[in-house]
Amino acid sequence: MDLKLNLLFLKLKQLKIGEMNMYINETKLKVRYVETDQMGIVHHSNHYAWFEVGRTEYITKIGMTYKEMEENNIMIPVIESSCKYIEGAKYEDIIIIQTFIKELNGAKVIFNYNVVREMDGKILAKGSTTHAFVNEKFRVVNLKKVNLNVWSRLLKIFEE
Numbered sequence: 001m002d003l004k005l006n007l008l009f010l011k012l013k014q015l016k017i018g019e020m021n022m023y024i025n026e027t028k029l030k031v032r033y034v035e036t037d038q039m040g041i042v043h044h045s046n047h048y049a050w051f052e053v054g055r056t057e058y059i060t061k062i063g064m065t066y067k068e069m070e071e072n073n074i075m076i077p078v079i080e081s082s083c084k085y086i087e088g089a090k091y092e093d094i095i096i097i098q099t100f101i102k103e104l105n106g107a108k109v110i111f112n113y114n115v116v117r118e119m120d121g122k123i124l125a126k127g128s129t130t131h132a133f134v135n136e137k138f139r140v141v142n143l144k145k146v147n148l149n150v151w152s153r154l155l156k157i158f159e160e
Contacts, residue, residue, distance in 0.1 A: 027050075051127055
């Protein structure tokens, strides 16, 4: 099967989670030399930085930046994270960070990530970060009650 068809099939398969379709943001990155270790593969710590890039672009898709959220007294610190490493990416690989919301409620949001090698569509790693919605005093808030605008934007893209 042709490479483009393989990638399309992979994308369609990943979009369908259970019986629910959802928005998946895709961020393309090129592995830099500084991100690799002595074995020539990406050091595991870089995946969390990539997750942040994907998450930041996902949030931008709702029409707001992280900075604007913070200016509205909404912050989303990481309270839990995980990553399963399947295969190492190598220097100059083009990778795609697929970012989507797994769970959303008034107090927290869980983002999931797939790190996919563009060349063959192989998933190299899967990860997750859980974030609490907090105010400027770092107290947990119910986003639905304190900022309906941000809540509505996240909910809309989550249900897309």
